[in-house]
Amino acid sequence: MEKPTRLALLKEIAEFLNEETEMKSMLDGALRSLVEGSEFSTGWIFFINNEGEHELVSDYHLPKALTRNQCAYMTQGSCWCVQAYENKKLTKASNIINCSRINHATQAYADETDGITHHATVPLRSGEEEYGLLNVATPHTETYSEEDLELLESVAFQIGSAIKRITLTEQEKEAARISERNRLARDLHDSVNQMLFSVKVTAHAGQGLSDISKAQQAFKVIEETSQNAVSEMRALIWQLKPVGLEHGLVHALKQYSEMLELELYPEVHGLIDLSSTVEEHLYRIVQEAMNNTKKHTNTDEIQLTIKQTQQNVQVRVQDFGTGFDVTDSTRETSHGLNNMWQRVKLLQGDLTITSSTQGTTIDVVIPLN
Numbered sequence: 001m002e003k004p005t006r007l008a009l010l011k012e013i014a015e016f017l018n019e020e021t022e023m024k025s026m027l028d029g030a031l032r033s034l035v036e037g038s039e040f041s042t043g044w045i046f047f048i049n050n051e052g053e054h055e056l057v058s059d060y061h062l063p064k065a066l067t068r069n070q071c072a073y074m075t076q077g078s079c080w081c082v083q084a085y086e087n088k089k090l091t092k093a094s095n096i097i098n099c100s101r102i103n104h105a106t107q108a109y110a111d112e113t114d115g116i117t118h119h120a121t122v123p124l125r126s127g128e129e130e131y132g133l134l135n136v137a138t139p140h141t142e143t144y145s146e147e148d149l150e151l152l153e154s155v156a157f158q159i160g161s162a163i164k165r166i167t168l169t170e171q172e173k174e175a176a177r178i179s180e181r182n183r184l185a186r187d188l189h190d191s192v193n194q195m196l197f198s199v200k201v202t203a204h205a206g207q208g209l210s211d212i213s214k215a216q217q218a219f220k221v222i223e224e225t226s227q228n229a230v231s232e233m234r235a236l237i238w239q240l241k242p243v244g245l246e247h248g249l250v251h252a253l254k255q256y257s258e259m260l261e262l263e264l265y266p267e268v269h270g271l272i273d274l275s276s277t278v279e280e281h282l283y284r285i286v287q288e289a290m291n292n293t294k295k296h297t298n299t300d301e302i303q304l305t306i307k308q309t310q311q312n313v314q315v316r317v318q319d320f321g322t323g324f325d326v327t328d329s330t331r332e333t334s335h336g337l338n339n340m341w342q343r344v345k346l347l348q349g350d351l352t353i354t355s356s357t358q359g360t361t362i363d364v365v366i367p368l369n
Contacts, residue, residue, distance in 0.1 A: 006147070009037040010154055017162040021169065026162055027058035031134075034155050035060050039148070040136040042116065044074065045124070045159075047132040052086040054078075054132065063116050065109035066101070073105045081121040085133055093122035093149040093156070095142075096135075115139030120149060122156040126164035134159065169346070176342045195229040248272070249279050253286055253304065260294045262302055269307035278366060281343045282315055288336040289317040289362050297321025297360060312349075313366050320359035340364075 004012065013033050020026035031043045044059040056074045066073050079100045084090040096119050106113050119137035123130060134156045138144070144152075199222050206218035245252040250266050257264035274282070286304065293302055299321035307314045326337070337353065340362070344351040349366035 003039070004037050006038075006151055009033070009151075010158070012037065013155055014158055017158055020162065021166065023163070023166050023170075024058070026166060027159070028060070030155070030159050030162070031058050031060045035136070038136075038151060040138050041114070043134070043136040045132060045134050046082065048082060048085055048130075052078075052082070054082050057132070063105070063112060063114040065105035065112035066116075068105070068109060068112075073101045077101075081133055081135065085123055085130075090121065090123055090133075093120060093152040095144055095149075096121055097142075102137075118142045120144040120152055122149075122152045124156050124160045124163065126160040129160075129164060131160060131163050172342070172346055176339070176346060179339060179342060195225050199225050199229070245280065245283055249274070249283055250304075250306065252283055253290075256287055257290060257302065260290055262290060262294060262300050264290075264302050264304055266304045266306070269305070270309060272306060272308050272313070274308070274313060274368075278313065278347060278368070281347055282313070282364070282366070285340050285343050285362075285364055286315065286317055288340050292336050293319045293321060293360070296324060299359075308368075310368070312368055315364040315366075317362040318359065323355040323357050323360050326353050326355050 003009075013030055016029055016033060017026060020029065027045055031045060035041065035043050042059075042061040042063065044062060045057050046054040047057045048054045056071055059071070059074070062071070062074070077100070080098070081090065081096055099119055102113065102116060102119070106117070116137045116139060118141060119135050121133050121135045124132050124134055134152065136152060202218055202221050202225070206215055206222070209215040209218060249272060250268060254264055254266065290302060293299065297319050299319050301319065303316075303318040305314075305316040305318075341351055344364060344366070347366045349364060352363040354361050
């Protein structure tokens, strides 16, 4: 099979990297494309931490000698390229004259090295951030050409940028998870805890009541407050796990609205076929909107419109309640709005919120390409 031109190979790898969102599959796919699209026959990637410890995170077509004993030659001990990287002496794509890993493997399994004796190496970085090394090799080759090293530099730059992007995305996701856990903890403390305290106070006071009518009234308060606490706790549990989402976004939202005792009027345009990530984020966004409607707008009706095209998915959540000031960061609703903004940002979408005395409208647009 004819190899692609170097420009075509770089374009192919760049397009692949732009679409990947998971670190392992990104590294494996980029390394496979590089080896299959060039004269290199094998490659491997080390991540190196601040203590100089390296980890084999991806490899492709390693000679059998290097895979022996669960890749012991690749995972144990040090070598010139890792030491040079740690000492800041490796700044560009370079030829490795003598690789201790390959030498040790050759001494033990001389007939299983596929003719690999030397390799080229290049650091993986993005700006000031450094992540590790990209190494490649070709049988019976001791020195790699300037063109080979330039190709290696270009691919390493692309991979480094992808690592940076995925790392930042993961950090944002973790920040969103922490924010959501904190919000749930606040809600638990502010609502359920307050209700249970009220039940305790009422029950304590009721012990001294001799008037039957007053005692009955106390029991009624305890019953109503307990039911409210149960409903609030159920809502918080639903927010931890999207119940019913396996049956589709609209079905899950309908179930959640029923639990909140809201009337949801869904309207769907087009075939709703979303990835699990997009679907769950949209569920959480609409869920947050319904929570705000239940608590703050003095209405129990919500209009939900979902439209999917080839380019995006559009979601509108609309109520006709009392509305609120979207610029007032002191309101309790601001926590929920911040969660919406974070989720939309992770999906690289747009969020628009308008509110007045006639009601609130939340519009979300998420790109699908």
